[in-house]
Amino acid sequence: MEEQVRGFIKDRFGEAVIREDDFRGEQSFYIKPEALIEICQAFLEDNELQVTFLSDITAVDWLGHERENEGRFELIYNLYSLTHAHRFFLKVRLPSEAPRIASLCDLWPGANWMEREVYDLFGVEFVGHPDLTKILTPDDLEGHPLRKDFSLTYEQPQFSWNKDEPPEVIR
Amino acid sequence: MPEQRTVTLNMGPQHPSTHGVLRVVVELDGERVVKATPVIGYLHTGIEKTMESKLYYQALVCTDRMDYLAPMSNNLGYCLAVEKLMDIEVPEKVQWARVCLAELTRIKSHLVWLGTHSIDLGAMSMLLYTFRDRESIIDVYEACGGQRMMTSYIRIGGLAHELPVDFDKKVRRAVKQVNEGLADYENLLTNNEIFINRTRNVAVISAEDAIAWSLSGPMLRGSGVKHDLRKANPYSGYENFDFEIAYGEKGDAYDRYLLRLKEIRQSLRIINQALDGMPEGPYRARVPGVVLPPKEDVLYKMESMIFHFKIITEGFKAPVGSVYQAIESPKGEFGFLITGDGSNRPRRVRVRPPSFINLASLPRLVEGGMFSDVVCAIGSIDIVLGEVDR
Numbered sequence: 001m002e003e004q005v006r007g008f009i010k011d012r013f014g015e016a017v018i019r020e021d022d023f024r025g026e027q028s029f030y031i032k033p034e035a036l037i038e039i040c041q042a043f044l045e046d047n048e049l050q051v052t053f054l055s056d057i058t059a060v061d062w063l064g065h066e067r068e069n070e071g072r073f074e075l076i077y078n079l080y081s082l083t084h085a086h087r088f089f090l091k092v093r094l095p096s097e098a099p100r101i102a103s104l105c106d107l108w109p110g111a112n113w114m115e116r117e118v119y120d121l122f123g124v125e126f127v128g129h130p131d132l133t134k135i136l137t138p139d140d141l142e143g144h145p146l147r148k149d150f151s152l153t154y155e156q157p158q159f160s161w162n163k164d165e166p167p168e169v170i171r
Numbered sequence: 172m173p174e175q176r177t178v179t180l181n182m183g184p185q186h187p188s189t190h191g192v193l194r195v196v197v198e199l200d201g202e203r204v205v206k207a208t209p210v211i212g213y214l215h216t217g218i219e220k221t222m223e224s225k226l227y228y229q230a231l232v233c234t235d236r237m238d239y240l241a242p243m244s245n246n247l248g249y250c251l252a253v254e255k256l257m258d259i260e261v262p263e264k265v266q267w268a269r270v271c272l273a274e275l276t277r278i279k280s281h282l283v284w285l286g287t288h289s290i291d292l293g294a295m296s297m298l299l300y301t302f303r304d305r306e307s308i309i310d311v312y313e314a315c316g317g318q319r320m321m322t323s324y325i326r327i328g329g330l331a332h333e334l335p336v337d338f339d340k341k342v343r344r345a346v347k348q349v350n351e352g353l354a355d356y357e358n359l360l361t362n363n364e365i366f367i368n369r370t371r372n373v374a375v376i377s378a379e380d381a382i383a384w385s386l387s388g389p390m391l392r393g394s395g396v397k398h399d400l401r402k403a404n405p406y407s408g409y410e411n412f413d414f415e416i417a418y419g420e421k422g423d424a425y426d427r428y429l430l431r432l433k434e435i436r437q438s439l440r441i442i443n444q445a446l447d448g449m450p451e452g453p454y455r456a457r458v459p460g461v462v463l464p465p466k467e468d469v470l471y472k473m474e475s476m477i478f479h480f481k482i483i484t485e486g487f488k489a490p491v492g493s494v495y496q497a498i499e500s501p502k503g504e505f506g507f508l509i510t511g512d513g514s515n516r517p518r519r520v521r522v523r524p525p526s527f528i529n530l531a532s533l534p535r536l537v538e539g540g541m542f543s544d545v546v547c548a549i550g551s552i553d554i555v556l557g558e559v560d561r
Contacts, residue, residue: 021492023492023493023494024255024258024492024494026493026494026495052382052383053385054385055385055504055523056506056521056523056528058508059519060493060518060519061518061519062512062518065512065518067491067512076493076508078495078506078508078523082382082396082398087404087495089493089495108383108384109535110383110384110385110386110531110532111385112531113527113528113530114385114528117527121219135211135212136211136212136215136560136561137212137215138212145217145220146219146220146223150220152220
């Protein structure tokens with residue numbers, strides 16, 4: 001199945017694939033952000049591979065690491081084929097300034113909350129999402145907590161009502 | 172004033188039938204639900220952020236506190252992911268003990284679900300029966316980890332310590348108790364007319380929709396999709412066990428009830444096999460510098476002492492890269508994505524929360540139905556808000 005997936009994506013989207021990685025035996029492809037929707041749609045509609053299950057969408061913030069030069073945010077799309085019991089990952093690198101990418105909500109309705117969570121915690125904008133609002137953090141919290149520059153040591157998170165006061169640091 | 176046709180009603184967050192602090196804003200036209208919007212985040216504690224700031228060992232305790240009804244499953248998922256990242260093989264005995272404990276956890280979680288779901292639907296006495304039987308499983312937990320809920324017993328590379336001497340006896344007692352209890356539950360509910368009326372054809376979801384909404388676990392299998400990660404991508408030695416995947420047909424709340432009872436039966440089968448065939452061997456892998464050495468050695472051997480000290484104070488360094496390990500938890504596909512960045516703390520710990528993703532389908536389940544069925548739908552998804560919000 002690994003061969004088939006590799007052949008499929010290399011044949012049809014050879015230019016969009018930047019590189020392939022199989023760390024610890026898990027197949028993942030680094031792709032260009034603009035090709036994401038097309039690739040996902042092709043996988044979803046292919047009758048042979050049957051990649052119908054979007055398992056998860058998440059992000060990694062590489063701020064301050066040597067891998068940051070490829071793009072600060074790494075979005076990880078976790079795709080799974082129920083018939084072949086095969087899992088692989090599509091990875092996209094986005095820049096630090098105004099990260100944005102197309103939404104997958106039209107292909108999988110289940111992507112809705114996953115994208116809202118990434119938006120809330122990382123500040124990545126999903127273009128075309130029907131309801132891109134905060135989901136986990138309070139409405140008046142400013143900032144995106146899972147970014148590496150969102151500090152953990154402050155006792156009081158900065159809401160809009162106390163953002164001018166100096167935060168109290170845990171000793 | 173314009174004529175108002177619908178009424179907007181707020182349900183929760185402090186409502187007993189929402190299983191925690193879930194809030195649902197429901198728009199009603201008479202008794203019909205026009206629109207339902209779940210509002211979550213009341214229990215958000217930033218567990219992922221906390222785990223990213225800890226050493227790999229320290230982060231383990233956070234996992235118990237997410238899905239607090241199935242702590243051992245969470246421990247197992249996290250440990251398997253870290254073991255994959257560090258490329259550690261665990262001894263066979265550890266695998267078998269983990270399977271046994273994970274299946275006990277599945278039963279425990281399903282029992283709480285059964286009790287609370289039936290109390291939502293008016294069957295008040297069920298809770299007493301299921302909690303009576305759950306107690307026998309908690310006894311096993313207590314003997315293993317010293318705690319009744321937040322056990323942290325499954326550790327990176329093995330178990331916290333040797334299985335207790337009366338492990339076999341205690342587990343067999345729990346198996347017997349649950350087995351007898353199952354007969355009671357079936358007598359009380361399976362042919363109960365009120366229960367059937369409340370659950371048949373309620374919160375229906377088709378197989379195609381279940382896949383499109385990324386549902387997993389009983390929500391997916393209830394619609395007839397035969398998918399179980401224990402069979403599809405076996406982990407921790409599940410390929411050595413003989414069991415069947417339970418699945419439903421119509422995808423309504425009653426099917427999911429039957430399915431969970433079947434799952435309890437299959438779990439009992441697996442536990443019996445695990446007890447009968449439990450191999451001998453060490454309770455922890457020997458990987459110097461990564462896995463803590465056995466406590467007995469720490470007291471008498473200098474090298475073990477040094478490694479123990481180093482691992483506790485500065486941890487171990489993980490390679491750069493992401494791994495993903497999913498397990499079939501009682502609620503569904505429970506996965507950990509762990510990204511190492513060459514330091515002794517994870518760059519990213521992502522929990523793939525089955526409750527959160529299953530809950531996203533709630534509007535799809537209840538819209539167009541009766542208002543009183545919202546309670547049934549929430550119950551049959553089987554959510555734990557600790558895991559939804561993290």
